Structures are given as structure tokens and as C-alpha cells.
Amino acid sequence: MDWSLITTSPLFGFTLTTLALVFYHRLFRQAKSPLLSPFLFALISIIILLLAAKIPYSDYEKGASILSFFMGPAIVALAIPMYKQFDKLKANALPILLGVTVGVLVSVTSGVLLSLLTGLSKEMAISMAPKGATSAIALELSETLGGNPAMSVTFVNITGIFVYSFGVQFLRLFKIKEPLPLGISLGTAAHAIGTKRAMELGDEEGAYASLGIGLAGVLTSLFMPFVLRLFGL
Amino acid sequence: MDRLIGFLYILLCNFAGDLIIVLTGLPFPGAVLGLLLMLALLLLKVVKLEQVESASTLLISFMLLFILPGAVKVMEVFDKFTGIIPQIFGVAIISALLCILSTAWVSKWVSKMKNRFRKAGNA
Numbered sequence: 045m046d047w048s049l050i051t052t053s054p055l056f057g058f059t060l061t062t063l064a065l066v067f068y069h070r071l072f073r074q075a076k077s078p079l080l081s082p083f084l085f086a087l088i089s090i091i092i093l094l095l096a097a098k099i100p101y102s103d104y105e106k107g108a109s110i111l112s113f114f115m116g117p118a119i120v121a122l123a124i125p126m127y128k129q130f131d132k133l134k135a136n137a138l139p140i141l142l143g144v145t146v147g148v149l150v151s152v153t154s155g156v157l158l159s160l161l162t163g164l165s166k167e168m169a170i171s172m173a174p175k176g177a178t179s180a181i182a183l184e185l186s187e188t189l190g191g192n193p194a195m196s197v198t199f200v201n202i203t204g205i206f207v208y209s210f211g212v213q214f215l216r217l218f219k220i221k222e223p224l225p226l227g228i229s230l231g232t233a234a235h236a237i238g239t240k241r242a243m244e245l246g247d248e249e250g251a252y253a254s255l256g257i258g259l260a261g262v263l264t265s266l267f268m269p270f271v272l273r274l275f276g277l
Numbered sequence: 278m279d280r281l282i283g284f285l286y287i288l289l290c291n292f293a294g295d296l297i298i299v300l301t302g303l304p305f306p307g308a309v310l311g312l313l314l315m316l317a318l319l320l321l322k323v324v325k326l327e328q329v330e331s332a333s334t335l336l337i338s339f340m341l342l343f344i345l346p347g348a349v350k351v352m353e354v355f356d357k358f359t360g361i362i363p364q365i366f367g368v369a370i371i372s373a374l375l376c377i378l379s380t381a382w383v384s385k386w387v388s389k390m391k392n393r394f395r396k397a398g399n400a
Contacts, residue, residue: 061345083341083348090345091352101353108346114336115343116291117284119308121333123315127326138391143384151376158372162364168357175369176376179344184306194350195357201348202369211377220381224388229381233373236340256380262309269304 051099057107064089079209081237084201115180119261122178126258129251140228144256147232148263151176152271155199160275170277171195174264175203178235181261185268190277204237211241223248231256283332286324290315 050056064086072080094104126133133140152173159169170191174182179200186196211230220226226245230238231253242253294311297303318324358365 057346061349062342065342065345083345086345087348090349094349094352101350104349105346108349111343112346113343114339115347116295116308116311117287118336118340118343119306120287120291120294120311120315121329121336123290123312123319124326124329124333125337126312126316127319130320136388139384139387142387143380146383147376147380150379151372154372154375155368158368162368164361164364164368165357168361168365172368172372176373179348180340181306181309183344183347184308188304188306192354192357193347194354197344197348198351199365199369202366203373206370207373207377211373214374215377215381218378218382220385222385222388225381225385228384229377232380233377258312262313265305265309 047097048103051097051103052106054107054110057104058110059107060090060093060104061086061108061111079205081205084205115183119178119180119184122258122261125254129255132251133255136224139224140252140255140259143225143228144232144259144263147229148176148260148267149271151233152264152268153274156271156275156277166190166277167192168195169275170272172199173268173272175199176233176235177261177264178257181265185265189268189272200235201237204234207234208237208241211238212245224252227252228256232260235260279328280331280335283329284336286318286329287311287315287332287336290318 065082068082068085072082072085090104093099094101155172155175156169159172164172167190170189171186173191174185174196177185177200179197182196182200183193185191186193207230211234212226215226215229223246227242227249230242230249234241235257239250239253239257243250290311291308293314294309295307297310298305298307315324315329319326319329
């Protein structure tokens with residue numbers, strides 16, 4: 045039997061992706077650890093399956109690309125939670141905007157600078173730059189600005205899981221305990237995974253973090269081309 | 278049907294964002310411009326929250342599913358990671374710590390300054 049008849053159908057990649065995510069989501073429903081992330085396990089499982097069964101990525105992509113398409117509309121949809129928190133943004137516009145601006149510049153610049161200093165390739169340095177933004181935006185930025193989108197998503201996940209696990213303890217070392225700086229910084233540095241951590245701290249922290257995701261995504265898109273040009277990339 | 282209208286508004290913003298980027302050649306993701314357009318339309322009350330809320334909740338709750346295929350693509354670039362995994366983790370982690378600390382510190386400090394200023398103004 046010729047399995048490629050099945051694996052080259054769009055239904056294969058589409059169903060496999062959905063199945064893997066739903067499976068681990070159910071399995072880890074009670075889990076608290078960020079390492080037991082349904083996304084991470086689904087990702088590893090799909091890769092292992094494709095490699096083991098010698099199914100080329102191009103087969104998987106036929107169905108998967110239908111899912112990727114919806115990333116654009118999903119990014120646009122992020123405007124709605126931002127709009128809902130707009131009163132909070134207006135009331136604290138200065139601390140929020142300045143905090144996120146500085147944070148994004150530090151994240152992008154240090155990502156590129158440290159990559160180049162440790163001898164990573166230019167492609168990797170560019171892919172590292174948007175790692176604090178939400179995956180969907182980081183992927184787009186990496187694609188347009190000469191990075192590798194798949195690498196960027198990997199770096200986004202490393203960042204997110206690390207900040208989820210240690211971010212709050214790290215900030216407490218520096219006596220940062222107020223909801224606004226806690227929430228905003230978690231959302232800015234670690235997108236949706238950081239926001240999940242902020243929501244565990246409280247509703248107010250969670251609201252600030254979801255503002256942080258949207259703002260950090262927009263500001264990263266705005267600053268990244270300039271920072272790259274600064275480094276001659 | 279209501280959800281479909283919301284979805285249409287979202288698609289139109291995404292489309293307009295992409296179109297503007299193509300026409301201007303700006304190095305900016307079309308979808309992020311679409312996000313800003315949608316935010317502007319909501320603030321200007323051209324689009325009402327009720328019209329787009331349910332479609333946006335659906336799209337955002339499916340976000341991981343939409344990102345996963347792009348992440349799987351990393352299997353095609355595995356060989357580029359050999360021998361440099363410690364550097365990659367080091368860079369990502371140090372840069373994230375610098376980012377979270379600077380964001381938190383600046384926003385805390387500016388809040389404090391603002392409150393002090395306001396108190397001085399009231400006195």
C-alpha cells in the first residue's frame with residue numbers, strides 16, 4: 045500500500061496537528077508545571093512521528109499550511125483583548141508605554157548582540173531578535189527580515205518557558221511586587237506563556253500582561269528593522 | 278451568522294493591513310498593522326465590541342494550533358543547531374532576564390514618579 049496517498053492529503057497534516065494538541069491538552073489538564081506544555085509535547089511528538097515514518101515536511105505542510113494561514117486573523121484578533129483593557133492602558137499610559145518600549149529595545153538588542161558575541165550565525169541572530177513577541181508575530185518578523193521562522197518559534201518557546209518558571213522569583217529579588225510592573229513585564233518578555241503566569245498571580249497582573257503582549261508585538265515589529273540595521277544585518 | 282460578521286471584519290483588517298504593506302513596501306507585518314486598524318476601528322466605534330468578540334475569542338483560543346505547524350518546521354533546520362545548543366539557551370535566557378527586569382523597573386519607577394508628581398500637585 046502506498047502511504048503517500050494518505051500523507052499527501054491536506055487532511056493528514058491538519059488532523060495530526062489538531063490531534064496532537066488536543067491529546068496533550070487533555071493529558072496535562074491538571075498539570076501545573078510549564079514543562080508539561082501541550083504545545084511542546086505536541087511539537088516533539090509530531091516531529092518524531094514524521095522522522096520515524098520518513099514523511100517529508102512538504103507532505104505534512106499540505107494540511108498544516110491551512111492552519112498557519114489563520115495566524116494572520118488571530119493576530120488581528122489580539123486587538124479585542126487590548127481594546128477591553130484600554131481603560132487600564134489610558135490610566136497608566138506613561139509607565140506602561142515607557143516600560144514596554146525599553147523592554148522591547150533591550151530584548152531585541154541584547155538578543156542580537158549576545159548572539160553575535162557568542163558566534164551564532166547572522167540568520168540565528170535575526171531569528172533571536174523577536175523572541176519576546178508572541179509566536180505568530182515573531183514568525184512573521186523573522187520571515188520578512190531575513191531570519192528563520194522555525195528557529196524564531198523555537199527561541200520564543202525557550203524564552204516563554206524559562207520566564208514562566210523563574211521570572212517572578214527573579215523580579216522578587218529586585219523587590220518588584222506591584223501588579224503593574226509584574227504583569228507588564230511578564231507579558232512583554234514572555235508573551236502568552238508569561239501572561240499565563242501573570243494570571244496565576246491575580247486578575248490585575250493578568251490584565252496588564254495581556255496589554256503587554258499586544259504592545260510588545262507592535263513595538264517589536266516597529267523597532268526590529270532599525271535595530272537590525274544598527275548591527276548591519 | 279454574528280460570528281461570521283466578526284470574522285469578516287477581522288479578515289478585512291488583515292487584508293487592508295497586508296495591502297498597505299504591499300503598496301508601501303514597509304518592513305512591518307501586515308497582520309500587526311491589521312491589529313492596529315482593528316483597535317482604531319473599535320476605539321472610533323466604527324466596529325462594536327459585540328460584533329467581533331466571539332470570533333476573536335475563537336481565533337485566540339485556537340492560536341496554538343495555528344502556530345504549531347510553523348514550529349514543526351524546525352525539523353528541517355536541526356543540523357544548524359548541532360554544537361551550539363548551550364549558546365542558544367544562554368543567549369535566550371540572559372536576554373529574557375534583561376528584558377523582564379528593565380520592563381518591570383522602568384514601569385515601576387515611572388509609576389512612582391507619576392504618583393509623587395500628582396501628590397505634589399494636590400498639596
